[in-house]
Amino acid sequence: MRRPSMKELAQRLGVDRSTISRALSQDKAHLVAPETREKVRRMAIDAGYRPDLTAASLRRGRSQTIGVLVADLENETFINVIRTLIASLNVDGVPVTTPLIAETRDKPNAASRLIETFLSRRVDAIISLASTEADERALEDASREVPVILAIRTLAALNLPSALCDDREGGAMVARHLVERGHKFVCQIQGPPLATTFKLRAQGFSKICADLGVREVTKPIYTAEATPTAGKKALDQVFECEERPTAIFAHNDAIAIGVIEALRERGLRVPEDMAVAGFNDTRLAKVLSTPLTTVAYPIREVGEHAALLFHSLIAGEKDKAGSRTFMPELIVRRSA
Amino acid sequence: MRRPSMKELAQRLGVDRSTISRALSQDKAHLVAPETREKVRRMAIDAGYRPDLTAASLRRGRSQTIGVLVADLENETFINVIRTLIASLNVDGVPVTTPLIAETRDKPNAASRLIETFLSRRVDAIISLASTEADERALEDASREVPVILAIRTLAALNLPSALCDDREGGAMVARHLVERGHKFVCQIQGPPLATTFKLRAQGFSKICADLGVREVTKPIYTAEATPTAGKKALDQVFECEERPTAIFAHNDAIAIGVIEALRERGLRVPEDMAVAGFNDTRLAKVLSTPLTTVAYPIREVGEHAALLFHSLIAGEKDKAGSRTFMPELIVRRSA
DNA sequence: AATGCCTTGTCAATCGATTGCAATATCAAT
DNA sequence: ATTGATATTGCAATCGATTGACAAGGCATT
Incomplete structure (x- = not known):
């Protein structure tokens, strides 16, 4: 007993698939009569409808996906930056953009291979927390196809929008x-x-x-x-x-x-x-x-600015997407 | 100057798109004359062709993607199990299955929401390193649609294939x-x-x-x-x-x-x-x-068995997909 | 010459959603 | 009654790849 597609919902309800699509969408819902909209939504719920994001991605040309390169998954700082980044990917607690997290461990060719995968999966943007001079070329190439954002680690030669610590x-x-x-x-x-x-x-x-x-x-x-x-x-x-x-x-x-x-x-x-x-x-x-x-480390600031860069670039607002460097803070304890 | 699609490659070469598809594939390449195959591959390379995995996923009904639920990204043990798992997702160093890694932090509803996302993205399997009794229901439901594998943490009530430590x-x-x-x-x-x-x-x-x-x-x-x-x-x-x-x-x-x-x-x-x-x-x-x-902790064993479960289940070999529990080892040092 | 087989390639449908455009219905204003 | 505007829905193309069915050509066998 497979879950139904839009087409099947449409048949059951005797309307066109496009109506279903619009009724269930965020931005086009106003194009369908409130009555129909409710009918569609109710039916979608109790038929257990679940949208197919691969299909939607293909059609939209946007995968609602972001490639995240991280040098080391065991590093608390990286992880915490990623956490605040991910938090900002949700709208009303619902994840709309899925992060594709991949680790380079600073291995020479890891980044370029992973970037290839990201691009094949048509990520909407790439955010690198793993940049080294070895990957400069790969990131530059990628940045011609998709917005590339640098966090934590900069690459002076590239002039990409970045979120950094001083x-x-x-x-x-x-x-x-x-x-x-x-x-x-x-x-x-x-x-x-x-x-x-x-x-x-x-x-x-x-x-x-x-x-x-x-x-x-x-x-x-x-x-x-x-x-x-x-x-x-x-x-x-x-x-x-x-x-x-x-x-x-x-x-x-x-x-x-x-x-x-x-x-x-x-x-x-x-x-x-x-x-x-x-x-x-x-x-x-x-x-x-x-x-x-x-x-x-200014974890929250870096994470949030990275997120802001992502959202601006996705929206095509290149002007808003400036690099920023945040100030760390000395914490004096006993050891020195 | 966008990258070309298969269709465009086909036009340039004067062959059908299906020929391109087969020439570039692993398993169907033998259906194409060696000469044509080479021609296609060369052209693909210097035209900078890059397959669109969202399109392929849609058509194949397989996204070459695996949902990974992890309780805590800062936990070395989890991360190391994930690392060996990921390593096994590559064939000849090329990542064929992309992991979608998501963290629950053991928050009550995190798992079910993330599982929803995974299913919408049509993951080929879900592997949970974050199971708690609170998520039992969500995992059970998911397991009716897609193979679900448990690692590190078990759920006795569910009888899902698992890779565990004793x-x-x-x-x-x-x-x-x-x-x-x-x-x-x-x-x-x-x-x-x-x-x-x-x-x-x-x-x-x-x-x-x-x-x-x-x-x-x-x-x-x-x-x-x-x-x-x-x-x-x-x-x-x-x-x-x-x-x-x-x-x-x-x-x-x-x-x-x-x-x-x-x-x-x-x-x-x-x-x-x-x-x-x-x-x-x-x-x-x-x-x-x-x-x-x-x-x-038997990290390698758990990770590798989880990978094996994944591959068996993907291949439809349910019989091979048995749960296993690996023995940990006491390491005596000075503290006790 | 007829038959069958194999190789190679084309055709066209398909996966599931999104969207521009067109069509119809409704209502108000003239 | 006519015109125009607006609201609602349907039609059909499209995104880019994959694949089953089928056709054409070559070759060998009888």
Whole structure:
């Protein structure tokens, strides 16, 4: 006992399919007599009618679908941005645009392949929370067919509408704070160099250090991944230096957590023997027994602006679709 | 300069659209002369042809799409199961089935609304990693229209094909271990009672305690969410008891981490003053300076079996689609 | 030469909804 | 009664691909 199509509903009711379509639609419902409209709606409900969105997509040329590229599904910040984005895709609690979420894990060709799939599925827009310079070309090509929006990670060369955090200023905030606390020799543990985020944080941090006459460990220290494990390993490099810094700026809370654990294993106290600051203000940051000094990411703002960009671009209002950069906020806790 | 459709390719090449379709397909390509086939493929490539999957879906009655319901996108275990599932959706590295991932956050009506969307989009199957008794009805209804697969969380009443972990035995493993270590009075901090997972872990644990004559804190302790913050708060309840247990089984690593941090703040050492065990073997479990004794979730097995179920059911091989329960593994580290 | 088979390709219907245009009905105004 | 405007509905094309039925041509067999 399959569910009926519009055609069948029409037959049962003795009207044309177009009437059914209009009666059930949002914007064309006024074209059908209130009486008929009600009749159609009632019948649709108790016949268990369910619209076929693939058919509607084909005809409309709009799939009511958005492709979401995300670098890492385990990353709280990404997920939370996606959550606020998704929330804005609903109208009256009913999801009208379905997100197609796909993860790149920063693998070289992942993005281009996924973008191909998105385009084949005729997404109405693509929003990338995973941009790296390796995908620049793929995103540029895609942007000629469909609106492409950048979030979290920018790509300077592309000039696409984007929703970002001021990562440079975030790095600067940490630097200023460490200087205020009297640190004279500090160190960064950077995230993987692929994404612009970390580069900017590093720049902002270093700039302030230079300006205020604070020395940094000269050799740059990177992690392969932005994870606790990688952070833990990276700490070894800090201790290979001739002189030990008194504070570490980890580019992300996950890294910071690894660093703190590693310090603890070496019997060093945080912040007394070594101050540690992170970035993102993860859930865990508050819970740690040495609560983490970190930079709160403007999650809601970024998510909401990304959504706004999506809606403007869909509506063809290119003028309204400006890029914005939101300010993060330094959260001072015990660790630094 | 829009991309061409099959029709346009056909015109340019002076053949019928059906020939193009067959030449480009996997399974019907042999119906086209090798010469023509090559000609078509070459032309398709340099004309930048890209198939329209919404059109194909409509005609085929199969959308090459799978609806994935997940309770929490921040949960590593869910994500990792989804990852292995997704990996199996690719053929030769090319994604043929697109997952539609949606998060319920265990909110009452989220699942049914999302299932509606899935069905409107004509997904080929639904796989739920978010089942709670509240969604039982919705999943049952859905299963009459499309294959529904359960993963991680089961629903006893429904008898749907599922890929599970033996949570009861997992709980039992922890209990046996604590007994071996000489604990006589222990305590559980359970996850939210919605999902069967936690109920089973509790049962398995309590059964062994009872059998081996170990006492448990009588009042059951639940967390509102399976998060570190909730775990931290739950620990207060443990200390409200007249007699203090010597070991805690937290139903999940996130909870365990919160518990450990809270203990540390009270100045108690883990495991000397209080042993703590978790569940899932999260990334963080290894990294903690008191590495966590926990139960490794059979992520790969569950993910792969879920994928296998999907493929069998799609192929109409219902007989091959049996439920399976995989054994977790106790990982003994320092915390208990 | 007749028959049958195989290969290759065309024709046309179809999936289920949406929408521009035309048709009819209704009503008011002249 | 005629005209015009408005409201409501129907007709039919369309979105882009897939597929069953069928035709044409080539080849081998008898």
